[in-house]
Amino acid sequence: MEEVLRVLPEGVKEIIKQYSKQERGGIEEIRLRINRPLEVIINGSPQFPRLNGREYYVSREDASQMTNKLSQYSLYALEEELKKGFVTIQGGHRVGLAGKVITSNGSVKAIRDIASFNVRIAKQKIGIATPLLSYLYSDGWMNTVILGPPNSGKTTLLRDLTRLMAEGDKGRRIASSKVGIIDERSEIAGCVKGIPQHQLGKRVDILDACPKAEGMMMMIRSMSPDILIVDEIGGLKESEAIIEAVNAGIRLVVTVHGNTIEDLYRRPSIQELIRSGMFKRFVELSRTRGPGTVKSVKDHKGNEIRRSKVI
Amino acid sequence: MKLLGAILIVLASTWAGVEWSRTVSERSRQLRMLKSALQSLEAEIVYGMTPLSVACSHICRQVGHPVSWFFDSFRKKLEEGHTTAYDAWMKSMDEVWKYTAFRQEEKEIMKQLGATIGQQDREHEQKQLQLALIHLEREEQEARNNQMKYEKMFKSLGFLGGILLVILLI
Numbered sequence: 001m002e003e004v005l006r007v008l009p010e011g012v013k014e015i016i017k018q019y020s021k022q023e024r025g026g027i028e029e030i031r032l033r034i035n036r037p038l039e040v041i042i043n044g045s046p047q048f049p050r051l052n053g054r055e056y057y058v059s060r061e062d063a064s065q066m067t068n069k070l071s072q073y074s075l076y077a078l079e080e081e082l083k084k085g086f087v088t089i090q091g092g093h094r095v096g097l098a099g100k101v102i103t104s105n106g107s108v109k110a111i112r113d114i115a116s117f118n119v120r121i122a123k124q125k126i127g128i129a130t131p132l133l134s135y136l137y138s139d140g141w142m143n144t145v146i147l148g149p150p151n152s153g154k155t156t157l158l159r160d161l162t163r164l165m166a167e168g169d170k171g172r173r174i175a176s177s178k179v180g181i182i183d184e185r186s187e188i189a190g191c192v193k194g195i196p197q198h199q200l201g202k203r204v205d206i207l208d209a210c211p212k213a214e215g216m217m218m219m220i221r222s223m224s225p226d227i228l229i230v231d232e233i234g235g236l237k238e239s240e241a242i243i244e245a246v247n248a249g250i251r252l253v254v255t256v257h258g259n260t261i262e263d264l265y266r267r268p269s270i271q272e273l274i275r276s277g278m279f280k281r282f283v284e285l286s287r288t289r290g291p292g293t294v295k296s297v298k299d300h301k302g303n304e305i306r307r308s309k310v311i
Numbered sequence: 312m313k314l315l316g317a318i319l320i321v322l323a324s325t326w327a328g329v330e331w332s333r334t335v336s337e338r339s340r341q342l343r344m345l346k347s348a349l350q351s352l353e354a355e356i357v358y359g360m361t362p363l364s365v366a367c368s369h370i371c372r373q374v375g376h377p378v379s380w381f382f383d384s385f386r387k388k389l390e391e392g393h394t395t396a397y398d399a400w401m402k403s404m405d406e407v408w409k410y411t412a413f414r415q416e417e418k419e420i421m422k423q424l425g426a427t428i429g430q431q432d433r434e435h436e437q438k439q440l441q442l443a444l445i446h447l448e449r450e451e452q453e454a455r456n457n458q459m460k461y462e463k464m465f466k467s468l469g470f471l472g473g474i475l476l477v478i479l480l481i
Contacts, residue, residue: 072362073362075429076429
């Protein structure tokens with residue numbers, strides 16, 4: 001939370017400090033929009049906090065203070081981030097940006113006059129992948145797909161799985177592996193200048209902000225990983241790279257948008273990949289009991305696996 | 312005794328002349344320093360995309376006093392926060408300017424640069440820096456001309472003035 005307070009404008013900082021420690025722990029998003037009231041989302045419910053009995057309206061001054069703090073007074077240093085629309089700050093939290101977009105030749109060049117900030121608090125949930133161990137590991141990690149609708153905790157689960165793989169588990173006699181992460185959206189590791197901000201274990205290498213298809217090949221050539229971690233696959237090129245990687249003897253864990261395996265069969269770019277039977281495990285997530293609910297774990301034929309043995 | 316006095320007078324006036332000429336050469340020396348500092352800043356911004364405070368701490372190590380004092384004070388103000396880059400720039404200028412040999416022209420150039428520093432994308436930062444460098448180049452040219460013209464003159468003037476005084480007194 002300290003890291004987040006550091007980038008907030010003074011006025012907003014005061015308001016966030018009014019919350020009790022417990023409430024502060026539940027904050028998911030802090031939203032600033034110029035000339036509109038400050039919004040704080042705590043445990044899924046939006047609130048418009050009051051200061052001296054009035055809603056706090058975010059001023060232009062606040063916005064420029066925030067921009068200054070995010071960029072360390074050097075807007076040019078944020079060029080890439082302004083193109084992508086978000087900044088990753090220390091602690092792995094992300095600040096989403098919106099405002100006037102400058103384009104050149106039809107593609108986004110930068111966001112100028114930033115009018116909306118969305119500070120999304122990253123929370124690492126250590127240990128959420130442990131119950132899945134017995135499904136995903138037997139004499140080695142299996143190629144796994146994590147699927148679920150947006151906001152169902154795919155990336156959070158992937159992150160914890162990464163940690164388990166990289167650290168190993170002495171009690172269950174799982175050796176640690178060299179893990180390579182292709183983190184195109186800087187979400188898995190939340191890198192700041194290439195250094196991961198989440199606890200991911202010792203044996204992790206990250207290609208931050210790297211296009212997935214190219215990144216996978218780069219990783220294989222240069223870092224000899226045992227396992228590759230890729231978020232949100234979808235394109236044809238990525239499928240090709242995945243086939244390449246599997247044939248090189250590398251294990252893969254990926255996430256995909258979609259509710260069930262049947263959805264994946266309908267997507268032309270990845271149906272081949274799923275049909276080939278390369279992926280042995282499918283973890284289906286849903287939001288029914290909050291993000292991170294594991295609906296089922298299926299094998300490559302689509303049959304649900306019951307927990308058979310505990311390792 | 313007379314001779315000793317005469318020598319002392321000549322020595323003193325020669326020294327005064329040398330000091331005087333130094334103030335002339337000092338401006339062009341500091342201008343060169345400022346120019347190389349801004350060139351480093353340009354490289355840091357354009358190729359390194361380094362944030363200003365880090366870039367300034369690098370520059371401080373590369374250039375000598377009193378130009379380094381300016382960048383040091385600018386860096387400190389940025390790290391403290393609660394300000395804008397322009398404010399920090401102007402305040403640092405106010406603090407350090409009296410220790411430099413710069414004149415009003417340089418102050419104007421730096422002020423103009425400070426108005427946009429850190430608030431634009433790389434391309435524009437580079438353009439502003441290059442504009443400032445061109446202006447400084449012109450000032451340096453002028454300073455060097457002055458130096459050539461006056462440096463020797465002040466030195467000889469000191470020495471000859473001393474001799475004149477001695478002759479008059481004898």
